[in-house]
Amino acid sequence: MPFIPTTASPGKAGRLFFACAIGSVCTVVICDALHRTHEPSIDKDDAPVVALRPGTPPAKPAPPPAPPAPVRTTESATVDETFSQAAQSLGIDQGTIATLTEAFGNKVDLRRDLRKGDTLSVIYDRAPGSDAPIDAPLAVRLTTGSSSHDVFLYRDPEGEARYYSKNGNSTKPAFSRYPVDFTRVSSDFSLRRLDPVTHRWQSHDGVDLAAPIGTPVHATAQGKVTFVGRQTGYGKVVMLENPPPYSTVYAHLSRFAKGLRNGATVQRGQVIGYVGETGWATGPHLHYEVHVDDVAMDPLTVSLPGDDRLRGEERQRFAKEAESLSAALNG
């Protein structure tokens, strides 16, 4: 509705008058700086009157101009030799290559599974007119054969670059502390103890977790089965090669998970067998070992890579950005 301001008569100084071009009565509402509304009063000559408060704050200075938006580019390289060589050809620095090797190494065996013609694609942001990227690649896609794997950059509060999957899950291997829902620790890890079966002093390279026969045993981290079968002492045992430098052993099982074979890949939490008392066991329990660089460590206290997935609002924000980066990778 168009308003035409009119000049106030001397007796009405300090008031502001509006006359409506269409009707003889209008409603005018003015908000002050604190967004309080002033209901208009109607003057006797039917023009709305709005009282203005003195001391209207001065207009804020204009904010400095926003820096120019970065230029986002997608670049690809063919894997001719190694993952590292392809990454280098895309200008990725050594530290980030190590981080990415770990991130993708969780999904792909970078030494054995890559074939000539596989591709590596990255998304960079650059300042306009500059060749140097502002940051490490925001998104990286490794395409091997018909499958592709994407990871996305996240800077943690300390500024360290981490790469996550699209939904904000960590690409680092994660370990669970316990492979079984146990009732008690029936024997601790120790460097030297009297073995109850052999009656000889020897080290106990793992921990004994007492649980009823048939209780499912889970892989504590993803890994490759390096042994499934029987061994003296261990009885029915599964050995896993987990993400370096870890490997794990699950012994005295009553039986193995169906279809578990040497060389098979298992995921964290996957059932690999069931508690038993095969081998040198005096009662039903799981004998569990964790090796770090082939040295047995106490499974209850050894430092294990945790699950550092993003959470809450941070995760939502990340997933939204990753979604748009993923679309950009798709071209």
Ligand SMILES: [Zn+2]
């Ligand atoms: Zn044991």
